[in-house]
Amino acid sequence: MREFRYIELAGKLRTDILSGYLKPGQFLLPEKELCQVYDISRNSLRQALELLTNEGLLVKMVGRGTMVNKELDISRHGNTVINIVCPQHSSYVLKALPILIDMFKEHYPNVEFRQFATAASYEEFLQDLANFGVNADIVIMSNHDMQRLPLDKFLTLEDIVPEQTIVTDKLLQVFSHSSVPYAIPLTYSPVFLACNPLLFASNSLELPQSNWSWEQFVEAAKAMTRDSNGDGLNDIYGFGLSSSIYRWPVLARKHSYQMRQEPSGMLNTEGLQELLDILQSLIYREGVSPILAVNDWELLAQLFDEGRLGMFLTTTLTTSMTNASFPVTVIPLPTGPQAYQGNLAISNGMMIPKTSSNAKLAKQFAQFTLRIDYQRRMASEAKFLSIYSQVNEEVWTERERNVLGMTETSSEPFYFMNEMLPNPLLEQILEQEMNKFWAGIESSGEFIDRMTSILHNALAQDVAMSEISP
Template sequence: MIKKNFRYIEMADILRMEILSGFLKPGQFLPPEKELCQIYNISRNSLRQALDLLTSEGILIKMVGRGTMVPKDLDITKYETNVLNIICPQHSSYVIKALPILIDMFKEHYPNVEFRQFKTDLGNEQVLKDLSGFGIRADLVIMSDSDMERLPLEEYVELDDVLPEQNIQNEQLISVFSRQKRLYAVPLTYSPVFLACNPKLFADYGLDVPKKDWNWEQFTAAGKAMTLDSNGDGLKDIYGFGLSTSLYRWPVLARKYGCLLRQEPSGRLNTYGLPEFLKFALKLIYQDGISPIIAMNDWDLLAQLFDEGRLGMFLTTTLTTSMRNEHFPVTVIPLPKSPKAAKGNLTIANGMMIPQTSGNLKLAKLFAQFSLRMDFQLRMAREAKFLSVYHQINEEVWTDLELRALGLNQDNLEPSYFMNEMLPNSTERRISQEMVKFWAGFETPDELTARLNQIFAESR
């Protein structure tokens, strides 16, 4: 008896959502009962109970001899179930470039659904409670893989029933949004950290854009050639490379130099090769002067300088840099490598979560499911130039050279690591804090490395 009640109430919820969202339109007849039973795998008795419930609500009317119809004069404005509130992180490229495409495509199928976006800092673990204090009920939360380390997962819905249209070959993309084999966020897009270049600057200064592995001497020489005072005012206004102090950027370059920075299961910090790389980084900044010191702590500023044509190269992701720059074609190039380069790259990802407090769970899940549709993923990849969760779409949109430089070429796949696989959230924050004096030029690489090793040896 309990199961039957659950089934008819669930069926009523599905039909109610489809009607109020506009998927089933006023004046439209429902399919015959037999067909509905087959589509939703429900008994005739439970279906009729659901139809009776919606009829009593005025959402359906029964036409004798013709079937069940959505009323032509149905007023959906009195229902709140067609509104989805989306909580978005500040300055999210996905929110700016991909979310509008997703909403537009969703509204083509469900025209009565309205969306409200609230931008906030997801670093606040109490974000849902804070928003509820202002009367905002969150239905969807767009977040990053690093947010999974901070957000209280017991406040979010498990999403194992939101299934992709095709197999997602990147198992780590599923794993990073899962805990204890339960999925808490639907993957939206991801990106390895890669080296982007401005091919126009390369051409202006007689340089060939690298299309295969190159060494550190060639990299430094290219950076020097593109660093200059272009207007003669005595100040450098173009730099060959933009180095960021963020742990989500420079460790990628460090791996190719031969540095392994990670925390071992024992708690010990593995700093193999770190002093050597940091000496090289200091030389780029303070001796060769090919990276702007003022922008090291601000990757938004580095992205702006790159977009303005003031940087020849910098480390970035598709979620930070517009791959559709109007002034020059943003080009993905290989990272320089040493013979002792470490395999693997750092990856970041965006996902979508649904809070337990959502007042419209079924519609929220439908929207999350829609984000995994092949047609949306293809349009997102083409128009926003984001990586799709489906590799076959990436092969269609991105060139072989780009995929190889990103480490995503099927013939030469690079291992991908999310930050929490190398450095747990608390370790990442501690290292960033401890490196401030070093990046400012007040500590040597050897002094910093020794201090980091001591800190993490004492914390074990």
């Protein structure tokens, strides 16, 4: 209700003062300008200023205006704390979040940050924190994590506005529900093929150009795979293949298989067996990919950074793009004659729980992620893609942007997994049921038959449950 707008304004000004954004001795804007900035009546503004004056935060200076109390002892009020829930093993949290926090503290010096890592579901973790008296103010998660969250427990963020046009509307859509935004996009990345050019050169291989074939890709991977120390075991591999459902479907698409959900709700399996046979052959017959690391993307990233992988299917969000030993280079994905256009992408976003103790400050922190100066530092120092095209053009080379499909001449659509598989049940069953296949103890045909049966029963059960639900 508008008659209580002064309480809302007082809360915002109180946060600005206690966070250090408004400093002791600093004058506020004149009343007329404050009314315009905050779209509030003069009467409500004066009520807000009076409330903060009575709290000792403001001082009315006759003939000069309203000033933050020079004698204000911030320590008496305690530091303002932002509690951030972060996913474990997140490159964004490790490399980009510290930059964001440092820049924010330059403007809000009295704000302290506490981080809580979670590998469990966010819903359970948020409740566990609340049981210990800690309310999360910020939640950082991937686009696929958001699909599993109860959105009614989070604030809508339509009032947080980007400074520039975002690279694609899909980045906004993937963090929205019914066109209402529940998260701010932080960064994104298509899945791409990173390589170690030194391993290519040492094996007399040229870096691939835009149209290299699957046969050339396999031959290059075989040429780089070797036993470098003579102990009878390969310790250098041509390719690092990840079993993650957010990785291998890109190779599938570039070969001949288009992952999608059929109108019936089932998974499209046309061409899937041929593709899986090829992937399994790369691991077990050709031996060009380390078997143990297939189910462990962290180990794959470590092996790549150590110079033990010639090529690595990855994203900027999981791979260090700066390496002291070799220049990490982005190369094109191999394509077959029946390849499908388009790439798979992942993204990180920022949400604010409704139970936040500092929702206003949390929104200011979220707004800060959209500042172009932060996006520049994130891209140049942490080597992540910016959500702004202008920044990517400044930081990433034309060749890199071309290979990633980010220039006009190479523009290629990218898809998020929830576009390919709108029903998360398909994604969940694929992740759970492919372990035997990746372990090499189940053929592609056996896996597809078993997975199809499981999926059919699960969908039938879902329909039955929906019919008896009130």
